Amino acid sequence: MSAAEPRWRTSTRSGDTGGACVEVADNLPGVVLVRDSKDRSGPTLAFRPDAWRIFIAAARPRSSG
Numbered sequence: 001m002s003a004a005e006p007r008w009r010t011s012t013r014s015g016d017t018g019g020a021c022v023e024v025a026d027n028l029p030g031v032v033l034v035r036d037s038k039d040r041s042g043p044t045l046a047f048r049p050d051a052w053r054i055f056i057a058a059a060r061p062r063s064s065g
Helices: 049-059
Strands: 022-025 032-036 044-047
Touching: 044 049
Parallel strands: none
Antiparallel strands: 022 032, 032 044
């Protein structure tokens, strides 16, 4: 049996300008990986899934209403 490979996707929080893109791989058990799409061979951040959910909730824009 081989180890699973990360399945990278562009984050929905990345802009449409093509410059500042973050890629996320959340298909691996127990870890969410994040990397800069401009430097795919560079460093990768690893988060526990619960920590990633907390980060995304905090980064989500607040409605002004």
